[in-house]
Amino acid sequence: MGAGGVIVPPAGYFEAIQPILAEHDILFIDDEVICGFGRTGNWFGAETLGMKPDTMSVAKQMTSAYAPLGAVLVPPFYYEALEAQSAKIGLFGHGFTYGGHPLGCALGVKAIEIYQKRDILGHVRSVLPKFDERLARLSGHPLVGEVRSKGLVAGVELVADLASKRAFPPKAGVANKCMAFLQERGAILRAIGDTIAICPPMVITEAELDLLFDRLEQALDDTEGWVAREGLRSA
Amino acid sequence: MPLTNVQARDVEAVVHPYTPLNRLREIGPLVLERGRGVFVYDTQGREYIEGMAGLWCAGLGFGDEELAEAGAEQLRKLPYYHLFGAKGMEPAIELAEKLKELAPIDVARVFFCSSGSEANDTQVKLAWYYNNALGRPNKKKIISRVKAYHGVTVMTASLTDCPTTTSISTCRSTACCTPTARTTIASPSRARPRRSSPPASPPTFAPSSSARGRRRSPPSSPSR
Ligand SMILES: Cc1ncc(COP(=O)(O)O)c(C=O)c1O
Numbered sequence: 001m002g003a004g005g006v007i008v009p010p011a012g013y014f015e016a017i018q019p020i021l022a023e024h025d026i027l028f029i030d031d032e033v034i035c036g037f038g039r040t041g042n043w044f045g046a047e048t049l050g051m052k053p054d055t056m057s058v059a060k061q062m063t064s065a066y067a068p069l070g071a072v073l074v075p076p077f078y079y080e081a082l083e084a085q086s087a088k089i090g091l092f093g094h095g096f097t098y099g100g101h102p103l104g105c106a107l108g109v110k111a112i113e114i115y116q117k118r119d120i121l122g123h124v125r126s127v128l129p130k131f132d133e134r135l136a137r138l139s140g141h142p143l144v145g146e147v148r149s150k151g152l153v154a155g156v157e158l159v160a161d162l163a164s165k166r167a168f169p170p171k172a173g174v175a176n177k178c179m180a181f182l183q184e185r186g187a188i189l190r191a192i193g194d195t196i197a198i199c200p201p202m203v204i205t206e207a208e209l210d211l212l213f214d215r216l217e218q219a220l221d222d223t224e225g226w227v228a229r230e231g232l233r234s235a
Numbered sequence: 236m237p238l239t240n241v242q243a244r245d246v247e248a249v250v251h252p253y254t255p256l257n258r259l260r261e262i263g264p265l266v267l268e269r270g271r272g273v274f275v276y277d278t279q280g281r282e283y284i285e286g287m288a289g290l291w292c293a294g295l296g297f298g299d300e301e302l303a304e305a306g307a308e309q310l311r312k313l314p315y316y317h318l319f320g321a322k323g324m325e326p327a328i329e330l331a332e333k334l335k336e337l338a339p340i341d342v343a344r345v346f347f348c349s350s351g352s353e354a355n356d357t358q359v360k361l362a363w364y365y366n367n368a369l370g371r372p373n374k375k376k377i378i379s380r381v382k383a384y385h386g387v388t389v390m391t392a393s394l395t396d397c398p399t400t401t402s403i404s405t406c407r408s409t410a411c412c413t414p415t416a417r418t419t420i421a422s423p424s425r426a427r428p429r430r431s432s433p434p435a436s437p438p439t440f441a442p443s444s445s446a447r448g449r450r451r452s453p454p455s456s457p458s459r
Contacts, residue, residue: 073335
């Protein structure tokens with residue numbers, strides 16, 4: 001889960017969940033809006049996480065975001081039901097004016113072609129050791145309570161106390177302050193609560209990852225100084 | 236720091252999502268002008284390394300010429316058409332074929348929309364439609380997980396576990412998304428009790444007299 005703070009399921013989670021879904025005849029909808037198209041080093045997060053969903057939602061990287069586009073991948077048993085309902089009701093009464101816009105679809109076709117011919121999945125896998133190494137280094141920072149990642153997406157959670165993982169008072173806005181320091185240092189990431197999300201363009205090189213993480217480390221140091229000056233730990 | 240001209244225009248004209256609007260003038264928006272690779276540049280020409288691919292989406296970075304050219308070409312050829320009433324067009328067909336080929340699941344057809352929220356909103360409708368078709372009209376509950384984010388439409392916001400999102404749009408009071416339906420299956424130990432309705436809270440805003448006056452202006456006077 002991305003925008004909730006990059007929560008990574010523990011190994012075996014989906015393997016454990018899926019028999020329960022099957023037992024209770026519960027459809028499994030896979031939201032691939034972030035993980036789709038290479039983010040985790042495979043085409044879809046489902047492949048990385050051992051998921052066997054019934055249907056998937058895709059958007060975002062489908063066009064590399066050069067135009068808005070989303071899609072639902074409709075499995076055969078759904079489509080049969082849609083056909084049957086059309087026979088009964090007259091037609092399938094759902095759709096958007098811009099659904100399947102030619103600009104978005106042309107960009108989707110081209111983006112996927114580029115992902116394939118430039119081997120973007122291979123590139124993601126090749127920079128992952130650097131990404132993971134720089135993430136691991138953050139774990140030593142006095143503000144960093146937890147680092148979570150899967151493929152080329154990560155969450156760095158800031159805490160007031162490393163041992164107890166005590167959180168900062170939400171009003172202090174520590175991660176937001178860190179983002180302001182980071183911007184001054186020439187980098188953009190995103191704060192979600194106390195978590196800093198990292199999800200660079202998949203084309204990022206090792207040298208660029210170093211630059212990004214160097215600036216993040218500096219911003220964390222700036223934040224540490226500010227936390228000390230403001231006495232936010234004692235609060 | 237005083238706002239630059241373009242920042243001042245921005246704060247007077249644009250609503251910024253997921254932004255503390257009460258502090259926008261003080262924070263000052265970062266107004267971006269162009270991008271290249273993993274870098275973006277603001278209107279002052281300052282460079283930033285962009286570590287979020289925008290909102291987890293610009294996978295090829297900013298300013299990929301080959302991709303931009305494909306868009307420009309399509310705009311010149313057929314800038315718009317739709318799929319309603321059995322109309323079709325090559326880009327949609329080709330992309331749908333590609334998705335069928337790439338997906339790790341069995342895909343019969345592809346339904347296109349414009350965003351992740353619309354895709355997930357459609358998922359809920361399709362699940363209900365499917366169950367209706369099977370004669371199971373009561374099978375309507377959706378389980379989403381603690382800390383999930385699935386979008387901001389009325390339906391998908393109610394599948395999203397983020398207080399600032401649900402406070403603006405939620406259908407928790409309807410049968411489709413009762414708190415039990417939203418109970419986590421991710422990690423039962425972390426499940427928290429949920430209120431069945433939003434907590435009563437004092438109004439945080441009273442419209443100014445001018446705003447109220449505007450809204451009341453009779454529909455018969457199209458004063459524009
Ligand atoms: C996993 C996931 N689903 C759905 C959405 C909603 O997508 P959109 O903002 O395009 O409506 C997002 C957006 O961040 C997302 O991360």
